[in-house]
Amino acid sequence: MWRVMSENNNYQRRKTIKIPDPSELLAEFIGIFLGDGSFRNKYQITISYNHRTEKGYAAYIRRIVYKLFGLRSNVRIRKKYGSAEAVVTSSNLVDYLRKETGLSYGNSRNQLILPGWISRNKKYKIGFIRGIFDSEGCVYGHMYRSGSKSYSYVKIAITNYCDKVLTAVYGFLADLKIHAVKYNNRVHIYSDLETRRFFKLIKSHNAKNKIRFKNSTIYRRGTQVV
Secondary structure, rough: OOOEEOOOOOOOOOOEEEEOOHHHHHHHHHHHHHEEEOOOOOOEEEEEOOOOOHHHHHHHHHHHHHHHOOOEEEEEEEOOOOOEEEEEEEEHHHHHHHHHHEEEEEEEOOOOOOOOHHHHHHHHHHHHHHHHHHHEEEEEEEEEEOOOOOOOOOEEEEEEOHHHHHHHHHHHHHOOOOOOOOEEEEEOOOHHHHHHHHHHHOOOOOOHHHHHHHHOOOOOOOEEEO
16 A cells, blocks of 8 residues: 545645556556556556547546555546646645656656566556557548549558657567557557457557547448449
8 A cells, every 4th residue: 555645635645555566457458547647746657539539438538547556536628729638636646657668857758667567467568559559549540542442441540759668569569469660759559450459359448549449441351432
């Protein structure tokens, strides 16, 4: 058990919270944090999301924060920009994440050290990839013509401006036998077959990604677009 700050005490008093053992869910949360999370200050972390399209996913993030750490989250909405943040107040959660990832309050990713326990377990790798994908991934279609016919396929892109994060995602996908391509600040899955394998194995907790995949007219490999 760790001690952690209370939300409504001007940061003067602390209370105990649980620190979880390594798990797929914890690996997913770390992926989410490395995707859309940041240290607001020494007492708070924030996780950003799209207020218009990801309300359900934001609720999921708040649930797993409570399940993992026993902490409640507040929501800060910026309607003008369509963005929002889940805010968790806990100096010891900040300290825990700094210890696990090597990151500092300045949110620079240069000193990132991915927790070693994630790379030693298949389920943890899956959870980590899911967290990154749900926070910074997208599902999109690619169309091309061959003769008089048009074809379209589902693809995946995961964007992150920390090369260490992308290298980990790329390496874990390779370990899971999912072929991907890494260049610049993205990891791409181009094959329709590999995209379907990704969703079968990695899955998603972000309805936006699931809807785009399931409702696409280019779901099956080689589907013709007339």
